[in-house]
Amino acid sequence: MLMTYELDFSTQYGQFYLVDKGSKNHTEVKDFWSDQAFSDRLGETGSMLGILIENDLTTVKGRLEILDGPPSELEPEAEHIVETSLVLDSGILELQDCPSSRILVEVPLEKGTYRIRISSYHISEPYATKSDEVNDRYLLQVWKEHQASEKRVLRQFDRF
Template structure:
C-alpha cells in the first residue's frame, strides 16, 4: 500500500509541476490578447471642479500647475497638454458627462457639424494603465489596462451654448476617442464660438 501511495504522490507532483506552468502561460496569453485589443466604450458620469478633468498615465510625472500647461491657448482650445497627461476643459463647472471610446484605428469621423468644439492631441501611456481623474482631488473615476505607447486623443464637445460656467449642471456632453498614434501636437479641428 505504501508503494501505491508514493506512486500516486509522485504522479500528483508530476502533474502539479507540469500544469502550473501551463496555466500561467495560458493566463499570460489571455492577458496579452486583452492588452492588444483594449477597444471599448466607457461611460463617464462624475463631479469635478473648475471646469476641468484629466486623462493620464497612472504614473504621470507632468505638472498640471505649471505655467506651460493651462496656458491662455490651452484654455481657448479646451485642452491642456503634456507628455503623459491631458487636461480636458468642460463648459459646466463640475458635472462631467462623457463617453470614452478606445479605438483599434484612427478615428474616421470628418463631419463635425453636430459638435460645438473638436480638439485633439497626443499622450504617452508608458505604464499601460490609463486613468480618468477629477480636479482638484485627482480622484480616479476610471482605470483601463491598455497597450503601453503613444496615443492620439480627440475630444468632441456638444451642448456648450447656454451653459453657465459657474453652475455644476449644464447641457454639455463630451465624446472622447483614443487610438494608437505617434502625433503629439495639439490641433483644433473645430473652434467653439459662444452665440
C-alpha cells in the first residue's frame, strides 16, 4: 500500500464524489443517477464518481487506500463491492462532499487511468445502537490500470 487516508466527514444527499481535479463535472448529466446507478451504488462520468452512502445522518466513515496494484481478494465482510475506471488528466484525485463539492482530500498521483473499488460495510444496519452514531463504512481502493474498463458489481447488496 502506498498511501492511506482515514475518512470521517459530513456530506448531504447520501453521496460524495471522487473527481479528477479541475474537470467540469455535473451530476445532472443524463443517467448519472439512473436506476442502475442507484442499484450499483455508483454514478459515473469519465472524470467523476458519485458514491452512495446508506445512513441519513450525512456522515461518511471509512478509508481511502492508494495501492500499487489490484487487491488480491474481495473484502469478505463487505456487503456491496463495485469498481470502475476514472481518468485523471490532472494527476490529482479529489474527494469532495455533496452538494458544495468542498475538497476533503487531495491525492497527487501520476496522470492516467485508475481503477476504483468501493467496498461498503454494514449498509444493511447503517446505525449503531446509539441513534447518533453511524455504523456503515466505506473502503475506497485506487490503483493504476493500463486502460479504462467497464463498471463491474462484484458483490450486489439487495435491500429486499
